[in-house]
Amino acid sequence: MFLRVSTMNFSRILLLNALGVLLITSWWVPYFTFWSTLDDAVFWWFNQTIGDDHLRWTEILAALNSRRYDIFTILCMLGIMGWASYRDRQGGWRRWFGIGVTMLITAGLISEMVRHVITYGHPSPTVTFDEVNLTSSFVEFVTKDQAGNSFPGDHGIMSMIFAGFMLTFGDRLTRLASIALTLLAIVPRIMVGAHWLSDVLVGSLSICLLLLPWVLCTPLASRMSASVTAGLKRLESSLPLNKSNRS
Template sequence: MDNHARIQATWRWPAFTALHLLVAVLLLSWVPETGRELWRAAGAHLFTVLHGTLGHSASWDLLWALCSTRLWDVLAGALMLTLLLHQGWAFRGAETRRALFHLLALLLILVVLRTLFSKLVGYFHWQHASPSMLIPNSFRLSESFPALERLFEVKDRSSRSFPGDHASVLIVWGLFMACFSRGWKLAASTGLVVFCSLPRLIAGAHWLEDIAVGGVLLAALAFAWGYCTPLGGLIAAGLERASQPLLPVLRRLPLLGNWGVLQSR
């Protein structure tokens, strides 16, 4: 079997349909006022449980303060990129380049969908502030660690927390890796997505609905249209063609030159 054929956005009707059904269920559970009240009640309970662990141990607070910074977002992104490009994790040899461009295509589609969805959120007045700003006596990690706040910004509050952009990116990556990972590697990738989603919930930057509705909805639509139709493949092919002039230069660089993502097919 051609390894490159494994990584090809094409019509996948069962997955395309299932993802859109998931989106419909989420919207039907959340758009009605009563549905949003139930989601908010569940989010408030989860906030009480998770956020309630803060303020009792300085080391515990520091852990989640660090994981709520922009620096951690960069490090987590670097780790996810490393797993994507690592030889033998999910892809091998030159097929890593195809995987990289397909993931970039998915993320571009996600950005477009997020922009369009933000218009709907504004029009229907669905936007809201994070729980740390609405629930009294919330513990502020940014105030407990002012040096971290000054250096890297601790994400523990937002006046516009819906949908969870951070979570949608994580979920898109997780869905893509799940297509090519099995066993403990699949569990590790899934665990990374869950762990990297937790800081925003524990710190109080997001409600449960921001991630479980907004983040999942956007990720599901991006994956449905980006990998379960030919659209993502067309975008990936365009990105790959545009990168061709850079490849000979990158192959001559120390360390980078041996990466599978830069090798000829």
């Protein structure tokens, strides 16, 4: 969606920003019940599949919302970036190290901005409704199935930032892999009711559509990652081992 650019692409920035504003507006407009109706329908459709009658499925959902799965997702992100660096015949791992550092800085800044700027919040559907099926009631390990404030989806924001960078700097295969992993990271939270669908499709996506283009559709990300890569090369050249090899 973003694609690498060497100059500022105002038309793409404005288009993506407009989509973000449209999403927020469609959710915020009074008496427009599309998102609330869809939220309820999606939650109850999945919630009825949780319980003793579908115990194996319930255990799978619980596992997909555990801390171990979060760690697995992060390792998969690192794996995709490693795969991208292997397929990158020009820049290699040094270039992707710079991209990774730039992505972490971007994610940290956006996270802080969201935390301080967005004051609205609401509880997850499993907290909002009574008599719901909680995956944590059917398993003996710790799993996430509710949140006091589920808006916007934090998993969604971080996963979409990763996907945005891969769409910008990766090739076709790694782009597809990043999109698939993003879905695998986000969807389980919705399925167990830890997030409303709109927490992700409105909250997370609109934030990324409003902020990420100013990083990825401008030379900013490319220049930042190139600077990190250049600094890494200078550091390598200053190491005693490299000096002895040159002599």
